[in-house]
Amino acid sequence: GQQLNQSPQSMFIQEGEDVSMNCTSSSIFNTWLWYKQDPGEGPVLLIALYKAGELTSNGRLTAQFGITRKDSFLNISASIPSDVGIYFCAGQRGAQKLVFGQGTRLTINP
């Protein structure tokens, strides 16, 4: 099945640093979603994007829907320990099912 390419696969940063991750596809999507998964929990929706070029924030998180509609970016500013987890992107075309990336594992050193 189709997969999204999410990078980086893992990140090791210092507390207070900014974080950037992205998701790319060979196909066009008209919806991009970003989820966070804590250990032992289900993914939690962070941000939803519906228009090419759209930039949406949720607290210290900012996500953008790429102009080409084939990519999306998530930035986290001034990271804190509770940002640790796995971040997933997901894309959708029309009424089709969501396609998920493999995830970016974020580790923060205090």
Place this chain on the structure above:
Amino acid sequence: NAGVTQTPKFRVLKTGQSMTLLCAQDMNHEYMYWYRQDPGMGLRLIHYSVGEGTTAKGEVPDGYNVSRLKKQNFLLGLESAAPSQTSVYFCASSDRGGREQYFGPGTRLTVT
């Protein structure tokens, strides 16, 4: 609202045994989904439903069956468990249009 709940949280099966995983949602969502999550593979769709009484195959349906007899419940069945079905299973639901999916806490299944 409890959102999406799943039972059980953990289960160990022997090869060939059967079991049913239950998913319930209280958001009146039309769409429901079952995923499995394996290390390095992200989330893969097993089966989904776009309404009461309907089911459809996802990306990895083999070895699983589902039923949606009530709008709020979506059941995932394993008729004859295999070690390859060792995984974490997540249920999700969304409103009509299926964009913003909300996930349950997961069921960790081990097949020995």
